[in-house]
Amino acid sequence: MSNLEVERSIEAILMVVDEPVSEVILAQVLEKPVEEIEIALAHLITTYDDRGFALRKVNGGWRFYSNPDYHAAVEKFVLDGQQSRLTQAALETLSVIAYRQPVSRARVSAIRGVNVEAVMKTLVTRGLVEESGIEHESGAILYKTTSYFLERLGLSSLEDLPALAPYLPNLDGLDEILDSLTD
Amino acid sequence: MSNLEVERSIEAILMVVDEPVSEVILAQVLEKPVEEIEIALAHLITTYDDRGFALRKVNGGWRFYSNPDYHAAVEKFVLDGQQSRLTQAALETLSVIAYRQPVSRARVSAIRGVNVEAVMKTLVTRGLVEESGIEHESGAILYKTTSYFLERLGLSSLEDLPALAPYLPNLDGLDEILDSLTD
């Protein structure tokens, strides 16, 4: 793998990760010495000099961020573009989490039939959903609703959620069906 | 705001969004005509030609993606990235629905020449196809493709589906065949 390919691979990875990534992890994945990764990162930074984004090391890891020079545009976008009302997709995902919590993202995805990654992130950002431990077998992160969710829905506790119709398949049956689908 | 500033602002915004953003929203936030935003996006794309990432419009909105040339490196980071493959039967049924929507199951069956019940069920469960009202005369349920379908195919809208015409012989060819039959 050439220097250029190392740089492009680092860009590709950092463009899709949410959490900052350390040089050591990048070195492991790309099977290159850490020094080489450091040189590549240092060179990459210079190529973004006149861009709307920047590559920064925060908290021991690397991530792309917006360039602070364009902070005004980003703020305006967040305030204008984001609706305070939840989208239909967010509502549906939230309802699955509320009635099946604690639940992993993969399980919510299987029930909704679509990738819910972006919607889950929005729900966490909006403070309606939070992490709640790890599923033992799979090691997947589990999610539950927050007290802010109850507050926004006007409920005093989860027990006040209206009961679902009894004809819905119980959790065991549903799990079986879902497992057969995600095979 | 100069052209360069518009481009840099777009980059800054797209770096923080959790959902694809349309030209119209970008135009509103940056207070520029939509045409100018389109020109800026088209130019930005060319500046990423030799990068590890790419700017793409999928399902009506723009966002950053990793460059597919480096997908192997990215896959090591993405845990639930593995998408299960569709069978040939599912693909063929999906293609009929995509081009004939909204369409009843009976009509899809007639074109495919086989019972498509199980396949339709899978496509609905997978979130690729959904119900879309009732056919007036027959009372049959109509089906259409979803926005998730567009996402999975990397299409920006249904209009971007490849034209069906090249796959069907032109009228001249058909006439020739018909002429030879009446010899």
Add this chain to the structure above:
Amino acid sequence: MDLSLEESADVNAASGAFSVHLDNFDGPFDLLLQLISRHKMDITEISLSLVTDEFIAFIRSLEASGEGWRLDQATEFLVVAATLLDLKAARLLPSGEVDDEEDLALLEARDILFARLLQYRAFKEIAATFSERIITADKFFPRVVALDPTLSALLPEVLIGVGPQRFAAIAERVLTPKTIPLVSVEHLHLPLVSVAEESRLVVEALRRSKSMSFRNLVSDADNTLVVVARFLALLDLYRQGVLRFDQVVALGELQISWTGSQEGDVEVTDEFDIPVFLVQDEPSEGSANV
């Protein structure tokens, strides 16, 4: 052409797809279909019963090898074979100049048959491009990041927008497994009808009354399969020149007159009566591993 044909036959043999071996054609079934639809081959020169025999042998060999039924191939074969049979029937029927409405109607019927065949092929090819697109799209990973805390702090309070009852209704809808209505398949399990048997009945009836309408000939049929079998028997007898068709107006009464001998055996075709053993409760197409 021979070279490319052999090559593609080999490729297909390797991939386990169905190939056809006839005197005048040797290669994959799909290629045969292509040649016919581009009119590089005459449909009347293809023995459909031979192709069918080969296909059944192909399926049997898969069974024997332990691989079991290839339902996708079997259903594809059936739809293409049915269309080819339609075409062949249309081709074999006598036709003259296109100068009256009947001929025009016949021509239209062929037009529709071809359109159906070509449409089927078009969607098959489009499906391949769908597959490629999905593979390509899967290599693009989107940037999906949570909003930075400094930015999310700017957001107004979230509005769920529905009350608890409405929220529960949404959960119910989402959590209910998605199903679509079932279709009755009882009509697929009608008792089998033998064309050879029906042919004997038809000959008997025609010898008795010399001339009768098709309506009368099938008046005692208790299901559509019997009607179809008697019609196929008539087409076969017509080919042997032992009867005559008269139809005064298009879609009018079809009158059949016996012109053959009053006694003795009439050759009875077994072309349509290749035994087919249906496996009960075979899952329908695609239910296994879509």
